[in-house]
Amino acid sequence: MSKSRAWPIAALALAPMLLAAPAAHAAYPxxxxxxxxxxxxxxxxxxxxxxxxxxxxxxxxxxxxxxxxxxxxxxxxxxxxxxxxxxxxxxxxxxxxxxxxxxxxxxxxxxxxxxxxxxxxxxxxPLVLIANAELPAKNVAELVDYSKAHPDRANYGSSAASFQLVTELFKAKTGASFAHIPYKGSNESAQSVMAGNVSMAIVDPTPAMSALQSNRVRALGVTSAARTELLPDVPTLKESGIDLDVExxxxxxxxxxxxxxxxxxxxxxxxxxxxxxxxxxxxxxxxxxxxxxxxxxxxxxxxxxxxxxxxxxxxxxxxxx
Incomplete structure (x- = not known):
């Protein structure tokens, strides 16, 4: 057999091996x-x-x-x-x-x-800023003013360091004065706002919605750039004049x-x-x-x-x- 005819045969022999490699990889998962x-x-x-x-x-x-x-x-x-x-x-x-x-x-x-x-x-x-309904604060600006006027009474609850970070960023952006009270979970934080044990909390939407049904808390703002469909009547913090956009x-x-x-x-x-x-x-x-x-x-x-x-x-x- 001539060398010129051996090459096609060798190529044919390799072909199945060449095709098998990508096919095996493409089998994922x-x-x-x-x-x-x-x-x-x-x-x-x-x-x-x-x-x-x-x-x-x-x-x-x-x-x-x-x-x-x-x-x-x-x-x-x-x-x-x-x-x-x-x-x-x-x-x-x-x-x-x-x-x-x-x-x-x-x-x-x-x-x-x-x-x-x-x-x-x-x-x-987004996160939702909720405040106790008995506070004389109907919006974020009034809540901030309340905290400055009553630094001995104003506090916030958070259940994780991530929520604490967002709230501390809110404080830095507004000059608000809220003391930190730790809790084990977001539901516990929201319930503490309901009970009046803390003035406010920034929590995830699910516990916020549960708390709002009690009519003992107010939702004053959401942290996202746009309003959430879940709470379409609640303004964003940016709408309230605060340079904070967190999702x-x-x-x-x-x-x-x-x-x-x-x-x-x-x-x-x-x-x-x-x-x-x-x-x-x-x-x-x-x-x-x-x-x-x-x-x-x-x-x-x-x-x-x-x-x-x-x-x-x-x-x-x-x-x-």
Whole structure:
């Protein structure tokens, strides 16, 4: 056989091997995908994660399992995923707290933001400023004036360092004088406003809505740039003349080193799911807006937020440990 005829035969022999490699990689996922959440079952992030997981399993054609690894400020769950194999089968349900706030609040963490590869946002939500209805304050300006006139009586409740950071930023922007009273959960903070034990609190929408039903609190503002559909009559803080625009978020992250094509596949799936009307409705029912992003957009958001909130923590001497 001549050399000129041997080359095509060799090429034919290699062809199946060349085709097999990308086909094997394109098979992702070929087993269940686990989304680790650093919070207990039943909370807002847990509810959102399970809504996402149910729909993602349909598009990925594999079970998507939510695994709760609850611990202080979501640190246990974050550290677990940071050390997981970067193959797309173990993901982290990240949130503003563990990713954007914790680096400025803890002197030592068992993970860093560089241990993750952002996939996509999944949801955003504003916080709601609520005040006790018996206070002589019908709007934010009057609440600020009240705090300055009664610094011995004005105080606020917060259930986590992230809420404390946002409230301290509010104080810095307005010159308000509120003493900090810590609580174990947002519901407890809201109930304390209802009872008159604290003057005000900046909380997530769900406990705010529950408190508002009692008619013992007033919603004076939301922290987002635009009004929320959940409370369309409540002005933004910017509408009240305060230069403060804060939205907390949830999103999916993979361990650093996860291949780009797997991240892109997951990002596309998140975009599909968050665009579903049923998902939008379920998210809105608990005060969240379903929203996706590109991996780069998510990465850039984190890179902006970490130094910003670290500075707020340092300026106000807020530490979580």
């Amino acid at each position: 070929d087993k269940p995908v686990t989304i680790v959440i650093g919070y207990a079952a039943g909370g807002g992030n847990d509810v959102l994660a399970r809504i996402m997981a149910e729909e993602m399993s349909k598009g990925l054609k594999q079970p998507v399992i939510v695994e709760n690894r609850a611990g202080v400020a979501s640190i246990i769950g974050a550290a677990y995923v940071a050390k997981a194999k970067p193959d797309g089968y173990t993901l982290f349900w990240g949130a503003s707290g563990p990713i954007s706030f914790n680096p400025g609040l803890y002197s030592k963490l068992p993970y860093s933001v560089d241990d993750f590869k952002p996939i996509s946002l999944t949801a955003v939500f 907390l978020w949830a999103g999916l992250l993979a361990p650093a080193g996860t291949p780009d094509d797997i991240v892109q596949r997951l990002q596309a799936e998140v975009a599909r799911v968050t665009a579903l009307p049923t998902v939008k409705k379920k998210f809105a029912a608990i005060g969240n807006t379903a929203r996706s992003s590109t991996s780069k957009e998510f990465h850039d958001l984190i890179q902006r937020e970490v130094p910003f909130w670290t500075k707020v923590a340092r300026d106000n001497d807020i530490k979580a440990n």
